[in-house]
Amino acid sequence: MAATKYNFDAIDGCRATMSGQSGQFGGLGDGFTTGAGTSAGIFGDLDASAGLSGAVDTATKSAHDELHAAEELLRKVERALDAVQTSVRDAEQSNAKGLTAS
Secondary structure, eight states: OOOOOOOHHHHHHHHHHHHHHHHHHHHHHHTSOOSSOOOGGGGOSOTTHHHHHHHHHHHHHHHHHHHHHHHHHHHHHHHHHHHHHHHHHHHHHHHHHHHSOO
């Protein structure tokens, strides 16, 4: 049976990158308001001003929601990588204890 080697530095690097990137996405999402904050008046006295401001609000909310969903997904990846790393280390320590004389 071939020995399996894990690159803990690579796993930890991926985990740290996920942590950093999740904060970036969350920060971007925080910049988007989710309420009806776009005044129809900024588009002038057009018949479609209200519809256009509503569309802007919808797009802004969608951007906010998607960026926060990306943040949560990256945080889940980070936690999963941490769990993998912990499980492998625990298994290696357990196996190493089994090989030593009591």
